[in-house]
Structures are given as structure tokens and as C-alpha cells.
Amino acid sequence: MSLLAERLKRIKPSPTIAINTKANDLKRAGNDVVSLAAGEPDFDTPTHVVDAAIDAMRRGETKYPPPAGIPELREAIASKFKRDNNLEYSIDEVCVTVGGKQVIFNAMMATLSPGDEVIIPAPYWVSYTDIVLLCEGEPIIVNCGLAENFKITPEKLEAAITPKTKWFFLNSPSNPTGAAYSAADYKALAEVLEKHPHISIFVDDVYEHIVYDGFNFVTFAEVAPQLKERTLTLNACSKGYSMTGWRVGFAGGPVELIKKMNMVQSQACTGTSIISQWAAVAALEGDQSFLKEWVQTFQKRRDICVSMLNQTNGLECPTPEGAFYVYPCIAGCLGKQTPAGKTIKTDEDFCNYILETEGVGIVHGAAFGLEPFFRLSYAAATDVVQDCCARIQRACAALI
Ligand SMILES: Cc1ncc(COP(=O)(O)O)c(C=O)c1O
Structure with a gap:
């Protein structure tokens, strides 16, 4: 008899965590890798919030x-x-x-x-x-x-x-x-x-x-x-x-x-x-005014992503109204070959190719139930986001 419950067979580990883990493993092995797979803001918790917790303790x-x-x-x-x-x-x-x-x-x-x-x-x-x-x-x-x-x-x-x-x-x-x-x-x-x-x-x-x-x-x-x-x-x-x-x-x-x-x-x-x-x-x-500044920063990064990814061979990137993700379509890359001779058949192949060649961790659309897309989280420093988009551009330009 198995120790594990039947219901556990119905679920799978989080694919976003899996990509992050793969990106971190590559990083630890000495590769130049950045993960834009996680869904959390890169800002610090506001000081007045941290102080309230300390006061409570x-x-x-x-x-x-x-x-x-x-x-x-x-x-x-x-x-x-x-x-x-x-x-x-x-x-x-x-x-x-x-x-x-x-x-x-x-x-x-x-x-x-x-x-x-x-x-x-x-x-x-x-x-x-x-x-x-x-x-x-x-x-x-x-x-x-x-x-x-x-x-x-x-x-x-x-x-x-x-x-x-x-x-x-x-x-x-x-x-x-x-x-x-x-x-x-x-x-x-x-x-x-x-x-x-x-x-x-x-x-x-x-x-x-x-x-x-x-x-x-x-x-x-x-x-x-x-x-x-x-x-x-x-x-x-x-x-x-x-x-x-x-x-x-x-x-x-x-x-x-x-x-x-x-x-x-x-x-x-x-x-x-x-x-x-x-x-x-x-x-x-408490004070909500910092939100305006954060949103302006996110918007700048969103605009960089949308503009750079729309100038990338094979990609189409809609302009999102909110959150800190873009979800570009990779239909134009399907069927193409990587310089190593692998064919991009799915969005997962595409994301593996980007991670392995340019060191950018992004999550394939199939994980979110709609292919062929990927999710890029721009909750990272603006220059990092820009650099990652340039790496994706380079990788897409190398597809034949
Ligand atoms: C759409 C959506 N709902 C809910 C959550 C859960 O957030 P929390 O970290 O508060 O559990 C997330 C976190 O990624 C999310 O993206």
C-alpha cells in the first residue's frame, strides 16, 4: 500500500518554482543566469510596515x-x-x-x-x-x-x-x-x-x-x-x-x-x-503614496519589455494593463532550429533554449494553460530587465 494519498496524484509541483530551481542550479554551476520567473516585487517592504511588526513584538x-x-x-x-x-x-x-x-x-x-x-x-x-x-x-x-x-x-x-x-x-x-x-x-x-x-x-x-x-x-x-x-x-x-x-x-x-x-x-x-x-x-x-512611485517604475519596465519584445524576430507581445508580467506569443519561432540543430516545437523548448543559451529564466505558457507563449516577470531592476530582453532578442535572431 502506498503511503501517499490518491488525491496527491492529481497535482504537480509548481512549474514556476521548477524553472527558478533550474536557473539557480545553472547559476551555482558558474553560469551567467538571471531568473525572470518569480512573481514578487523587487522592492523592500516599506519601513513603517517593518516598524509596526517590530513594535508588535x-x-x-x-x-x-x-x-x-x-x-x-x-x-x-x-x-x-x-x-x-x-x-x-x-x-x-x-x-x-x-x-x-x-x-x-x-x-x-x-x-x-x-x-x-x-x-x-x-x-x-x-x-x-x-x-x-x-x-x-x-x-x-x-x-x-x-x-x-x-x-x-x-x-x-x-x-x-x-x-x-x-x-x-x-x-x-x-x-x-x-x-x-x-x-x-x-x-x-x-x-x-x-x-x-x-x-x-x-x-x-x-x-x-x-x-x-x-x-x-x-x-x-x-x-x-x-x-x-x-x-x-x-x-x-x-x-x-x-x-x-x-x-x-x-x-x-x-x-x-x-x-x-x-x-x-x-x-x-x-x-x-x-x-x-x-x-x-x-x-x-498607513501612507499609500509610495505605491505611485512603484507603479511608475513597473510601467517603465513594462514599456521596455513590450517595445523590445515586439522588435524581436518571431515574437508578438501584447501591452498589459497591469501586474508585472508580459505574455508574448512565440508562434513565429515554432518550427525554427536553434544553432545547435534542435527544433523549437513547443513553448517549453523555447524557454529551455533561452535559459540554456542566454541564461534568462522565463516560464513556458503551457504551465499557465495556454500555448505557445511565455511569461516574463519584470519585477527586477530596470537594467536587468533591459539586458534580459536584449538576450532574448539575440537568441531569437539566432534561430533559423
Ligand atoms: C493571481 C495570484 N493570486 C494569488 C497569489 C497569491 O499570493 P500570496 O503570495 O499572497 O499567497 C498570487 C501569487 O503569485 C497570484 O499571482
């Missing part, structure tokens, strides 16, 4: 946290939803989790039974499908390509719905494409969902603060208030406040669902580190 706030989160943070989250998203939540309608990822885990664990379907537009963030699979649900993948700017259309959503559909996932701005939904996009999807009251909507806003060219960020429940009681809105301190290592995520949603998610969390890990929770209070309630 000195006050003795070092004990078990309440599973639902400390009241001060739940208040700060409710205020944040009101301030940024025009959403009214009581503190019983919000929860605090160990990073945004655990919102997904708690929600799926609390709601999915074997065979329940979850509609996930592709390309998607890699963890969506694996968490659904781990919780014994069935991901229903809907391909959303370049022609639709990587966004699901009402027609495609309607076609994917069955009596078994439990959740519909939305992520804007998106990982891996940076594409973002407008109020009009959301309203059109809401019209479909209104006809299907058995479906709950999961909305991932973790890149909310990182939008460009004056893009007007909106969240789904804000533009479809009639569906707020069926919507779970996920957010986190990780990306917007450069707090990936602090592990603070949060969500707003219907009180019964939040209660059950808290129950899952209380048995899984008790709760989010109380020190991190006090840091999150400072992040959400």
Missing part, C-alpha cells in the same frame, strides 16, 4: 492569533474594501489568511465535493487548477487567447456552465498576462451569471494596485452588486506592499462562507502570524 504580540484574524486587521480590511472598492463588509464578512493563496485553499476546501466543476479562464495562475484538483474538484478550462486579449467572453462563459458548476474564477489584472477587466467586461459577464444562481464567483484582485496608463481598476462585486452575496473577493498584502514573505492574504464574502473558511484555517494552521497581521494593519492603514 516588543509589546508582546507574539502569541497564537485568532483564526479569523485580529479585530484591528479585520477592521482595516473592511475599511480598505470601502475606500478602494466601494464595497461594504462587516468584520464578520472578512477573513485573514496565510497569504492570498490560502484564501483559495480555504474556500475550495470548504465548498468542493468530488465532481464539482470550477470554470477557470486560461491562461491562469498555476495554483488555481492544482488547488481545485487537490480539493477533489474538476477544473473546467476555457481558453482565452490573444484575439480576446486573454479575457473570457460572456459567450464562452455561458458555454462552459453546467449544473455541476460551483465556482467561476476571475483574476484581474491577471497573472500571467497582465490583462485587466473593465467595468463593461464585468457587467457583460454578470448578465450571464445572474441567470445561473447556483454559481459562486471567485475574484482575485491581488494585483489591484499595479495598473498602468490610468486604467480604472474595478472589482467584480463593485460593478455587479446584485451578485455580491455570491462573490468572494480575494486580496493580499503580498504584491501591492511588497510583503510576499509576510504571508498575509484576506477576503471579503458572504458571512456563512467566511465562517466555514475560518474553520478550515483553524484546523490547518490556526491563523496568520500575529506579527504579520500587525504589519498588515500598518500597510492597509
